[in-house]
Amino acid sequence: MESVMQASVAEKVRSTQLEHSSPAEWVRMNESVRTTPRRDGEPITRLLLDIQHDTESHASCIRQQQRLENKQAVQELAQWRINFDPNSQKIKLHHIRVIRDGITREYSKPENVRIIQREEDLESYILHGQVTLLVVLEDIRVGDVIDSCYTLINQPQLLPDHFSSFQSPPDLIRTGEYKLSVRFPQQTAIQWKSALPENNPLITEEEGGYIRWQWRTHDIDPTEAEVHTPSWKLPTDWVHISDMQKWSELAVAAHSAWPEVSDFKLPDQLASKIDDPGNQKKTADTLIRYVQDEFRYLSVKTNLGGQIPNPPEKVIERGYGDCKDLCSLLTHLLGSQSIKARPILVNTTLGKSLPELLPCATLFDHVIVEYKIDGMAYWVDPTLTEQGGGATGRYIPSYYFGLPIQARPTHLVEQPHNRSVKDSYQLHDTILLDTAKNTSILRVTTTVSGRYADDFRLQFAQEGPEGFIKSTEERQSNRYQTESSVTPVKYHDNRELNEWQMIEVYNIDFFKSMSFDRQFLQLSLPRSIIMAALPTPDETERQAPFEIPNNLDITHIVEVHSKANGRQRRQLKTFELAGLEASVEGIFRSGAWTKTIQLKTSTDHIPADQVFSLRQLLLDLWQHSSWVITAPRGLVRLHRPEDFGQLTADKAKAKKRPQTTVVPKKQSARRARFRAQKLSTHPEEIKKSEQDTPKQKGRGKSKKESHSGKRNGFLKSILFWKK
Numbered sequence: 255m256e257s258v259m260q261a262s263v264a265e266k267v268r269s270t271q272l273e274h275s276s277p278a279e280w281v282r283m284n285e286s287v288r289t290t291p292r293r294d295g296e297p298i299t300r301l302l303l304d305i306q307h308d309t310e311s312h313a314s315c316i317r318q319q320q321r322l323e324n325k326q327a328v329q330e331l332a333q334w335r336i337n338f339d340p341n342s343q344k345i346k347l348h349h350i351r352v353i354r355d356g357i358t359r360e361y362s363k364p365e366n367v368r369i370i371q372r373e374e375d376l377e378s379y380i381l382h383g384q385v386t387l388l389v390v391l392e393d394i395r396v397g398d399v400i401d402s403c404y405t406l407i408n409q410p411q412l413l414p415d416h417f418s419s420f421q422s423p424p425d426l427i428r429t430g431e432y433k434l435s436v437r438f439p440q441q442t443a444i445q446w447k448s449a450l451p452e453n454n455p456l457i458t459e460e461e462g463g464y465i466r467w468q469w470r471t472h473d474i475d476p477t478e479a480e481v482h483t484p485s486w487k488l489p490t491d492w493v494h495i496s497d498m499q500k501w502s503e504l505a506v507a508a509h510s511a512w513p514e515v516s517d518f519k520l521p522d523q524l525a526s527k528i529d530d531p532g533n534q535k536k537t538a539d540t541l542i543r544y545v546q547d548e549f550r551y552l553s554v555k556t557n558l559g560g561q562i563p564n565p566p567e568k569v570i571e572r573g574y575g576d577c578k579d580l581c582s583l584l585t586h587l588l589g590s591q592s593i594k595a596r597p598i599l600v601n602t603t604l605g606k607s608l609p610e611l612l613p614c615a616t617l618f619d620h621v622i623v624e625y626k627i628d629g630m631a632y633w634v635d636p637t638l639t640e641q642g643g644g645a646t647g648r649y650i651p652s653y654y655f656g657l658p659i660q661a662r663p664t665h666l667v668e669q670p671h672n673r674s675v676k677d678s679y680q681l682h683d684t685i686l687l688d689t690a691k692n693t694s695i696l697r698v699t700t701t702v703s704g705r706y707a708d709d710f711r712l713q714f715a716q717e718g719p720e721g722f723i724k725s726t727e728e729r730q731s732n733r734y735q736t737e738s739s740v741t742p743v744k745y746h747d748n749r750e751l752n753e754w755q756m757i758e759v760y761n762i763d764f765f766k767s768m769s770f771d772r773q774f775l776q777l778s779l780p781r782s783i784i785m786a787a788l789p790t791p792d793e794t795e796r797q798a799p800f801e802i803p804n805n806l807d808i809t810h811i812v813e814v815h816s817k818a819n820g821r822q823r824r825q826l827k828t829f830e831l832a833g834l835e836a837s838v839e840g841i842f843r844s845g846a847w848t849k850t851i852q853l854k855t856s857t858d859h860i861p862a863d864q865v866f867s868l869r870q871l872l873l874d875l876w877q878h879s880s881w882v883i884t885a886p887r888g889l890v891r892l893h894r895p896e897d898f899g900q901l902t903a904d905k906a907k908a909k910k911r912p913q914t915t916v917v918p919k920k921q922s923a924r925r926a927r928f929r930a931q932k933l934s935t936h937p938e939e940i941k942k943s944e945q946d947t948p949k950q951k952g953r954g955k956s957k958k959e960s961h962s963g964k965r966n967g968f969l970k971s972i973l974f975w976k977k
Contacts, residue, residue: 264369267385271340274364277348277405280308280437280464281315290321290430296476297327300429301399309417309438309497312410315348317403320427322396332394334361334402339384342410342561348403350389358401361389410615412561413507418496418614422489423450425477435468436495444497445612449490469493482789484801484859486606486654496612502663504615508599509659512578513565518586521570534593534627538645541587545636549583550574580636581621588625595625598633598656598667605654606858608666622650624658624670631670640712642752647674649705649752652804652858677704678807681783684898685762687816687883688891689775693761695894696734700756701902707754711747726758733780736760741899759899779881782810784836784851791869796862802834804858810879813848815892818885820844827878829871831864833857836871838878845892851879 277283290301301319308314322328338345350362368388391400423432438444440463446455448469455467471491498504520528527540549569553576563569563578566586575583581597588595599618601608611617622635625645633650641648655666679702686695702710714722723743730736740759747754764777787808791800822842829836834857839850860868 264371264385267340267369268364268367271338271344272367272369272387273344273346274362275346275348277315277403278308278311278313280311281306281405282435283317283403290428290473292321292323293428296428297322297324298331298427299323300424300427302431302433303424303429304431304433305421305435306433307417307419307436307495309436309442309444312408312414312417313405314408314419315403315405317401319399319401321399322394324396328394328396328398331400332391334389334391334400336387336404337384338387338406342408344407344409345387346405346407347387348405349401350391350403351401352391352394353399353401354395354397361391366390410561412511413498413504413615416496416498416503416615417444418494418498418612418616420492420494420611420614420616422492423471423474425474425479425489428476429474431470431472432474433468433470434493435466437464437466438497439463440465442497443499444495445499446493446495447610447612448493449488450493451491467495480796480798482791482801483798484606485603487798488604488607488610494612494614496614498613498615500663501613501657501665504599504613505657505659505664506661508597508615509661511562512582512597512659513563515566515586518566518590520587520590524587528591531591534591535645537591538588538593538625538627541591542584542634542636542645542648543641545580545584545587546639546641548573549580549636551580551637552576577621577635577637581623584623584634584636588623593625593627595623597659598622598624599659600653600656602651602653605652605656608655618657620653621659622653622656624656632672633669638708640715641708642711642747642749643675643704644750644752646672647752649675649677649708675704676807677706677805678702678809679706679783680809680811682811682813684813685815686891686894687764687814687885687889689764689816689885689887689889692890693737694764694891695740695898696730696736696758696760696762697898698730698756698758698760701753702755703751703753707747707752710745710754710756711749714745714747726756730758730760734760734762736762744899744901746901755901757899757901773886774884775887777883777885779812779883782812782851782879784808784810784853784879785872785876787853788872790872791865793866793869796865799859799861800865800868801859802855802857802868804855806853806855808853810851811848812881813846814883815846816885817845817889817892819847822847829875831860831867831871833860834868834871836875838875849879849881851875 284304290299292299299321301321302317304315304317306315320331322331334350336345347362347367349360352359352361366389368390370386370388371384394400417436417438419436421434423429436444436446437460440459446467448455450469450471452469452471455469458466458468460466477490519525524541524544527544528537530536550573552574561578563582564572564575566583569575569579569583578597585595585597598621600620600622601618602620604611604617608617622633624631624633626632627645630646632646632648633653633656634648635650638650643649650672653669655668657666658664680700682697682699682701684697684699688694713725717725726743727736727739738761740761743756743758745754745756764775787806788802819842821844824842825838825840827838834853834855836853837851839852841848841850
């Protein structure tokens with residue numbers, strides 16, 4: 255059945271969307287093969303990359319000449335292929351040639367071309383409908399040159415009369431010559447921006463009233479993008495061309511194309527959940543949660559070229575949709591309850607750089623919803639699930655800028671800053687240490703809010719209670735080599751406030767990982783989670799900024815309880831860099847020593863000239879947060895309190911329970927005498943108490959016993975933290 259369907263798709267594409275022909279008259283062809291010397295270690299040398307655009311026909315002719323320098327290149331390029339979308343594109347194949355010692359062989363004959371449909375993004379729930387045009391080249395050898403040329407004609411559903419292109423020279427393969435040109439009618443209003451070394455294009459006039467812009471550069475060496483470069487950072491060299499003059503043209507055109515139902519009504523099962531229509535916060539939260547949690551994400555781009563959403567009634571009937579479908583549905587739902595809402599086009603990677611670029615439709619790859627409550631604007635992504643925080647406290651990624659879809663002229667708008675959303679992560683490890691060959695006790699308390707609470711809630715929904723607990727226990731086993739759970743994992747989800755708390759209690763046999771001598775044991779504690787939050791730059795000099803997670807607020811507390819703990823002076827070490835703050839604090843009380851590491855960020859990148867300072871800061875933070883415990887042997891762990899494994903919410907409930915009457919125990923004579931001395935204000939009473947209380951026999955100690963006791967007490971009062 256699958257082979258029959260493949261054959262049907264291939265036949266349809268071959269008959270309607272594929273054509274074998276010579277290049278159009280507007281294409282400038284150069285039949286010569288450029289000679290570019292080989293560089294050692296490079297598998298491929300691109301001799302030529304020539305991209306020519308024609309705005310009038312929405313066609314792009316791409317010609318490429320590549321020389322195969324080793325067997326790896328032969329293996330990779332002997333199957334020539336190109337992906338295209340038959341729902342919105344048409345391809346004209348001009349030639350696929352293999353050149354060896356001046357002899358040319360042609361492979362673009364129709365009988366050599368295969369059409370294959372492969373949904374490569376199905377695991378990401380995207381059915382793009384693309385097909386692969388495949389030509390298997392025979393008798394390919396090292397040193398051969400593959401010369402291919404084809405024209406791709408775009409047929410978009412949205413703004414079919416507009417043209418735009420964003421191009422950047424190839425950076426992974428050495429290129430001998432790179433050419434880019436655009437041809438347009440003389441009366442066309444078109445603009446460009448460029449960061450190429452040869453910034454200004456060569457302008458020529460052609461017959462028929464056409465103008466051609468051309469950029470050209472030579473000998474481009476391969477350069478890999480520096481690791482941890484922000485996604486919004488534009489390439490070093492780029493050219494952007496567009497015939498759209500204002501952002502409002504796109505906003506109005508998209509509004510006209512998107513479905514609009516004037517008399518849209520809530521489904522009956524949803525209308526019954528709106529018990530207080532006048533409460534906009536509560537109503538909005540109900541509607542958002544309905545779309546986020548009741549509809550599954552699936553992008554089917556085979557209809558309308560994936561550019562125009564389906565009507566909301568159809569989305570409700572199917573129970574799934576892509577970002578456009580779900581945004582259109584949510585906008586209609588909110589509007590039906592008199593809550594102002596509109597879709598917002600965004601870019602998931604280049605968002606911060608949008609104001610630097612020209613208006614065009616191809617810059618946007620996602621859409622969200624903006625709504626207003628009490629005059630305040632909020633953004634929400636309907637494709638996210640299991641979110642908390644209500645209508646005014648939901649987390650949304652940083653898109654920086656967006657374009658509203660509306661009938662009135664508009665422009666790029668900045669993402670609203672929601673101060674009510676707090677993303678925090680606190681991990682609190684409490685250890686009841688035992689060095690007498692018994693198991694120690696570990697309590698892990700995780701308290702998170704915002705996006706981190708969303709992550710835990712989503713994980714719980716996907717894995718179920720048993721799978722979630724298993725994953726949690728495995729995570730702690732990897733950190734501490736835990737042996738068994740003392741109590742079941744407990745968790746509390748406050749979805750309204752978007753807070754999640756979880757407590758785990760484990761037995762740990764530290765003797766398996768301790769190093770020791772006759773009197774002392776040494777234990778290295780696991781690496782702090784703080785160090786996993788930020789990548790550490792290497793020592794090489796950078797040109798690009800270094801990306802770091804923005805709005806981090808992470809706290810890691812490690813608390814060790816032991817009879818050996820003695821009181822010491824508080825220690826505090828702080829670290830600061832532009833947009834980054836960290837600290838390590840040690841509080842050493844008798845019986846309990848605590849170290850707290852905190853990290854906060856208020857920027858998404860570190861400038862290139864400060865990356866070395868970031869490296870030094872992280873190395874220093876690593877040194878101060880790495881802990882080694884040295885403790886005397888033979889100490890039994892302290893008693894575990896009754897509420898040791900209780901959640902904060904459970905403790906609050908316990909406090910409200912009625913108090914029971916406790917019958918006081920009979921006091922010993924010695925305790926009674928001590929209490930009388932402490933409470934009495936008259937010396938005569940103290941003296942009388944001493945006379946009336948009989949002295950106990952056998953309380954004295956020999957010098958040997960007394961000396962031994964002092965020595966043991968001295969050992970038990972020693973506990974060291976090493977950095």
